């Protein structure tokens with residue numbers, strides 16, 4: 115059974131069909147890349163998987179269970195977390211304080227009026243572990259708003275990971291980055307994928323990142339699946355080349 119299964123999903127906005135009868139199955143442990151020209155429907159598709167939109171038609175299954183009508187936070191409870199195209203962090207808080215929010219949430223301790231000393235130790239240990247894993251140890255007490263774009267993105271990814279997802283959805287993690295930061299973000303994603311038993315679906319514009327990281331790639335064009343396969347198959351696909359060249363022309 116696939117970890118994530120999308121069955122014949124469509125999303126209409128009035129007369130516009132942003133996602134048109136898309137099916138996709140992602141196996142546990144896979145890193146799936148999702149690409150497509152501008153306006154292909156990638157972000158809409160991500161919003162459908164993570165529950166920000168409810169599809170006009172079709173079904174979404176996680177571990178074989180239908181989650182189509184579940185709210186985003188209910189999907190988080192089932193093991194799904196996501197990041198956004200625009201980094202969603204609290205710039206006026208430190209890295210440690212940002213991470214504390216999802217760590218408390220994951221441990222069922224958010225909004226508790228008081229914490230036992232043991233619970234507080236557990237929270238701090240988990241924050242330290244996440245900072246270490248994300249390469250953020252040196253920035254623990256710095257305000258996130260003062261960090262580089264790459265470190266802000268790493269903080270956001272580690273906040274998603276704090277929720278202990280099995281499925282992590284990353285929406286353009288290298289958007290707006292220079293080549294150095296793009297490279298270090300790719301290295302982080304690969305490291306997390308390998309060390310944390312994670313399944314990842316990654317939307318990216320940067321083709322080097324996608325072809326370097328993905329086990330398989332799904333290509334969307336005009337809301338529909340244009341092609342799907344291993345990176346070398348997609349690189350050789352005439353249909354895909356035409357879609358990109360056609361768009362650029």
Ligand SMILES: Nc1ncnc2c1ncn2[C@@H]1O[C@H](COP(=O)(O)OP(=O)(O)OP(=O)(O)O)[C@@H](O)[C@H]1O
Pocket residue numbers: 127130131132150151152153154155156157158159
């Ligand atoms: N909330 C919305 N209401 C109406 N139309 C929308 C909405 N969201 C997206 N669209 C339209 O749906 C289509 C697909 O958009 P979407 O943002 O999903 O594409 P994309 O592949 O993510 O594009 P990009 O690569 O530029 O981010 C576009 O025509 C867009 O204008």
